[in-house]
Amino acid sequence: MKQILETIIYGIPKEIKNYHLIKRQDIYIPYCEIGITCLTKDTAEINLFFETILKFIDIGVDDINEIATVMGVEFKLIKEAVIDMIEESYIITSENKAIMTPKGKKALASRKVVTIRKRNINQIMVNMITGDMEGHENIAPSIIKKNDICLSEEQVMSKEFLNNHYSGINDIYQKNQVEYNFFNTTYLQRELYKILDFTYDKLFYVKEELLIYKNNDSSGYEFVISEDSGERYINCFYSQIRDIVYPGLENFFERDRKFADKNIHIVNNVERQKTGALIKKLYDCEEITDSIIDDFMQTRELIDNKEIIAYFLHQNTFECEGIIISCERFRKLFSNAIISHINEIRNKKIILLYDEKEYDIVNFLNKNFSELVKNNNIIIVGKESIESNYICFYPNVFIEFVEVSEKIFERSFMTIEGKIEFDAKTIKEKVEGTIDENSISFQIPKTQVGSSQKYKTRQTYKKAKNLKST
Numbered sequence: 001m002k003q004i005l006e007t008i009i010y011g012i013p014k015e016i017k018n019y020h021l022i023k024r025q026d027i028y029i030p031y032c033e034i035g036i037t038c039l040t041k042d043t044a045e046i047n048l049f050f051e052t053i054l055k056f057i058d059i060g061v062d063d064i065n066e067i068a069t070v071m072g073v074e075f076k077l078i079k080e081a082v083i084d085m086i087e088e089s090y091i092i093t094s095e096n097k098a099i100m101t102p103k104g105k106k107a108l109a110s111r112k113v114v115t116i117r118k119r120n121i122n123q124i125m126v127n128m129i130t131g132d133m134e135g136h137e138n139i140a141p142s143i144i145k146k147n148d149i150c151l152s153e154e155q156v157m158s159k160e161f162l163n164n165h166y167s168g169i170n171d172i173y174q175k176n177q178v179e180y181n182f183f184n185t186t187y188l189q190r191e192l193y194k195i196l197d198f199t200y201d202k203l204f205y206v207k208e209e210l211l212i213y214k215n216n217d218s219s220g221y222e223f224v225i226s227e228d229s230g231e232r233y234i235n236c237f238y239s240q241i242r243d244i245v246y247p248g249l250e251n252f253f254e255r256d257r258k259f260a261d262k263n264i265h266i267v268n269n270v271e272r273q274k275t276g277a278l279i280k281k282l283y284d285c286e287e288i289t290d291s292i293i294d295d296f297m298q299t300r301e302l303i304d305n306k307e308i309i310a311y312f313l314h315q316n317t318f319e320c321e322g323i324i325i326s327c328e329r330f331r332k333l334f335s336n337a338i339i340s341h342i343n344e345i346r347n348k349k350i351i352l353l354y355d356e357k358e359y360d361i362v363n364f365l366n367k368n369f370s371e372l373v374k375n376n377n378i379i380i381v382g383k384e385s386i387e388s389n390y391i392c393f394y395p396n397v398f399i400e401f402v403e404v405s406e407k408i409f410e411r412s413f414m415t416i417e418g419k420i421e422f423d424a425k426t427i428k429e430k431v432e433g434t435i436d437e438n439s440i441s442f443q444i445p446k447t448q449v450g451s452s453q454k455y456k457t458r459q460t461y462k463k464a465k466n467l468k469s470t
Contacts, residue, residue, distance in 0.1 A: 002288055003317045005296055007310045008303060009282050019213035019222050020276060022406065023415040024306050026335075027225060028142060028150040028205035028248075029129060029233065032157060035122040035199035036169070042115045043189045046107050049081055050090060054100060054108040062097045088113070120199055121173055128153035128203075130232050131161075133168040135175065142207040145336065150205055150248035151236055162195045169195070208233070212415070214406070221408060242409055253411045259329070260412035262405045267301045267417050275301040302399065302418035311397055312341035315348065320393040322442030324431060326353040328386040331364050333403070333416070339368050346377060349442045353434070356382040381438055390430075394442065398427040 013021060046054075056067050068078040082098060085091045090104035100108070107113050123136035129151055144150065155161065162169065170192040213222040225233040240246040245253065254260040278295055282303075285292055302308070315323070323345070327333060330352075342350065350372065354361055365380055372378035391399045401418035421427055434440070 001293055001297060001318060003314045004310045005282075005288055005293065007313060008307055009285070009288070011306060012279065012282060012303070013209075013211050014224070015279070015283060016213050016222055016224075018216050020216060020272060021211060021304050022214045022404075022417075023210075023212040023413075024304055025210045025212075025252075026148065026207050027210040027233075027237070028144060028148055029127065029208055030151060030153045031139060031141075031204055031206055032126045032128050032153070032155075033136070033202045033204060034124050034126060034157065035120060035201075036124070036162060037118070037120055037196040037199050038169075038192055039194040039196065040117050040119050040173070040190050041193040042117060043191075044113050044115075046111050046113050050085055050088075051108065051111065053078070053081060053085065053098070054090065054104055057091065057098050057100045057104075058108060062099065064093070064096050064098060067098070116193055118196075121169070122199070124169060124172055126155065126157070126165075128155045129236050130229075131155050131165065133165060133172060135172050139206060141204040144205050147251045147331075149210075149252045151233065152240055152246040152248050153203070154236055157198070157201050159195075159197065162198070166192065166195065210237070212406075219407075221406070241411075245411075252413055254405065254414045259403055259414060260405055262403055262414075264402050265404060265417060266400060266402050266419055271301045271419070274298075275303060279303060297422045299421050299423070300419070302401070302416075302420055305416040305418070307420075308391065308399060308401075308418070309335075309337050309341065311391070311393060311399070312338055312345075315345065315393060318393070319396050320348060322349040322351065322394050322440075324351045324353070324390075324392040324394060324434060324440070326386055326388060326390050326434070328355050328389055329358060329403070330354055330361060331358065332414075333389075343369065343372060345372075346375075347444075348377075349444050350378045351438070351440055352378060352380045353383055353386065353438075354380065355386045356384060376444060379440075392427065392431050394431065395424045395427045397422060398430055 013024065052071065053067060056062070056070065061067055061070060064078055064082060065075060068075045071078070082091065082093065085098075085104070086093065088103075089101055090107060091098045091100055093099070125134045125136055125139045126132075127134070173192050174190065208228075209226040211224045211226075213224070215221070223234055223237065225237065228234055237249075241249050241252060278300065281292060281295065352365065352369070354365065362382075366373075369378055369380070373380065389401050389403075391401075398421040399418055400421070401416050403414045404417045405412045406415055407413075421430070
């Protein structure tokens with residue numbers, strides 16, 4: 001259990017006085033990757049050879065042959081340098097004499113050369129809520145799925161927006177733009193000179209975490225979003241769900257009236273206070289002691305809904321014959337993280353009990369667990385109704401949970417309230433009826449090498465035959 005506890009401690013969110021955490025949920029922040037066409041100003045130290053020639057011209061030694069003689073170099077080398085200096089508009093020549101141009105005089109006085117160039121700058125990341133800009137190396141885009149909740153863009157990409165954020169773009173462009181030559185005797189510094197236009201823009205999302213707290217004494221709530229400097233994300237969140245819910249946030253609220261009206265609780269105030277004391281102890285501990293582990297492994301409320309993930313992640317660290325999952329709404333309650341961890345389990349038989357009335361559930365299960373079905377690691381059982389929701393790592397960990405309806409702005413959103421049990425005798429009593437009714441065996445059948453692995457269904461698993469094994 002120590003690894004599980006370490007994972008939970010690492011992920012414990014901040015504490016808010018007189019509030020308890022009721023939900024943690026991923027939320028996605030919109031970003032826009034843009035490319036622009038611009039003019040840049042390149043400033044470099046003048047070439048030492050050019051500077052010497054200009055100095056000779058400045059003191060009246062303007063004959064090219066004479067300059068070569070004084071400098072002690074071959075005429076052909078001076079000739080090549082003069083051609084380059086003419087191309088750079090530092091000098092002009094007449095009858096083998098060099099005449100310094102105004103640009104040459106300026107370069108000699110400042111010992112710097114300024115060149116304006118047209119360039120494309122790509123992979124500038126714009127936060128579409130705050131308008132802040134970052135380099136692409138600091139951003140990790142996320143893959144958005146159908147039911148994810150996303151903030152809608154607050155910024156509008158335009159030429160005016162680019163001009164208003166000139167300094168931010170320049171800061172990104174200037175980063176690492178000082179280039180040293182082989183001998184470190186000159187440098188090139190580039191900076192933005194003028195923004196011309198967009199070359200492209202591409203919307204993507206970055207994952208953060210939404211934390212919802214409830215007041216211990218009232219129905220008040222506190223919402224927090226991770227990495228939210230100045231509470232700009234949370235203010236945006238409130239404005240986008242307050243009156244007219246923006247499209248990306250529709251899935252935050254519960255649309256099924258049956259569940260929106262639920263008010264079932266399985267945790268009482270005494271259990272909540274006990275869990276609060278444990279969380280405080282975890283906040284304050286410098287190392288995990290046997291005493292903390294003992295407190296952790298008592299019958300109690302879940303620390304938060306993400307505690308469930310820790311047991312799937314570390315299911316090999318405690319004794320477990322197999323896993324039974326009974327769930328009324330798989331599509332709503334099983335996060336991508338839990339699905340991913342389930343699919344990584346190969347040494348345990350998994351039994352899934354689902355409600356046949358859940359919308360599109362057969363396609364959902366087939367899509368997410370087809371490989372486990374194919375390899376006989378999972379048995380999927382359709383039921384006319386699900387009496388209770390739980391996850392059982394048989395026989396040592398039993399997590400019971402219910403959906404609880406909460407309201408904000410007169411609309412319902414669902415949270416998970418859960419209890420966890422570690423006593424093997426009690427757990428066996430809780431699930432023995434399910435095991436007997438469905439003739440559950442946790443043994444993984446051996447398959448013949450080279451034979452096709454087909455999902456073998458029994459009559460008691462009447463819905464499982466609808467799941468394709470590919």
